[in-house]
Amino acid sequence: MAGIAAAALxxxxxxxxxxxxxxxxxxxxxxxDSADAGFARDMAVHHQQAVEMSYIVRDRTDDEEVxxxxxxxxxxxANQRGMLLGWLDLWELPKVSAxxxxxxxxxxxxxxxxxxxxxxxxxxxSELKRLGTLNGRQAEVFYLQLMIDHHKxxxxxxxxxxxxxxxxxxxRLARGMVEAQRSExxxxxxxxxxxxxxxxS
Numbered sequence: 454m455a456g457i458a459a460a461a462l463x464x465x466x467x468x469x470x471x472x473x474x475x476x477x478x479x480x481x482x483x484x485x486d487s488a489d490a491g492f493a494r495d496m497a498v499h500h501q502q503a504v505e506m507s508y509i510v511r512d513r514t515d516d517e518e519v520x521x522x523x524x525x526x527x528x529x530x531a532n533q534r535g536m537l538l539g540w541l542d543l544w545e546l547p548k549v550s551a552x553x554x555x556x557x558x559x560x561x562x563x564x565x566x567x568x569x570x571x572x573x574x575x576x577x578x579s580e581l582k583r584l585g586t587l588n589g590r591q592a593e594v595f596y597l598q599l600m601i602d603h604h605k606x607x608x609x610x611x612x613x614x615x616x617x618x619x620x621x622x623x624x625r626l627a628r629g630m631v632e633a634q635r636s637e638x639x640x641x642x643x644x645x646x647x648x649x650x651x652x653x654s
Contacts, residue, residue, distance in 0.1 A: 482544050488617035490546050491557025492627065493537040495572060496610060497548070500530040500537075502575055503603055506596060509584050513592035518644065526600065526637070533626070540623065558613040574606015594650045597641045601652045604634040604641075 483489035507527035511520050541548050553561040554572045569578035576584075576599045584595055607630065614627035645651055 483546070483620060485546050485550070486552070486557070487619070488557045488614060489620045489623055490541065490544065491550070491552075491555070492610065492614040492618055492623065493541050494548060494550060495554050495557075496607070496614075496630075497534045497537045498554070499572055499575065499603075499607055499610065500534040502581075503527070503530045503600065503607075504534070506576065506581065506584060506599060506603070509581070510592055510596040513585070513588050513596075515589075516593055519593045519596065522637075522640070522644070523596070529633075533630070536626070540620075555610065555613075557617070558610070572606060573609060574603045576603065590648055594645060594648050597645050597648075598650070598653045601638055601641050601645075602654065604638050605654075608634050 504527045507523035507530075511523045511527075514520065538548060550556070553563075555561060555563065563573075567577065569581075570576065580595075580599060584592065584599065587595055611627040611630040611634075615624055615631065618624040618627060642652055
């Protein structure tokens, strides 16, 4: 896991430089309603919740395996979130949109916002509050279940960018997210099994 996080950090600098220098694989400046901008905005929000959940669980358990995973996820996704928001700055595009989340994927009419869960896979406000009340094994299991759901939603969105994004480096970042999060889902599923539990779906 630490290797994945380190690779993401190294790739981040190269990707940010490439976008700033111009990307011949796609338009230099995407439009505000493009898939590139929509993915950057929505995934930044999605990632922020993963970071929040990871910080919560690090304070609720002494289990080194879970704490190490939470650290890796928080660092990797905070770094990627910074890249996504940085690209919006480079493109001089707004970081928020009046359109519903995932409009760029053709899913703007989906039900969203229920108890704070703005996009598929996101935990509700009630679930985040519950996570903050649990300790030890119960906190570990609930965190792993929430994060598996979160990753599944993130993979779906990243696959949308792989299909629709036109800026080459952003599409490559999305492809890397799909691969890394699938690997983490397998790891977290095994961690749940070790704790006598399984994913919620």
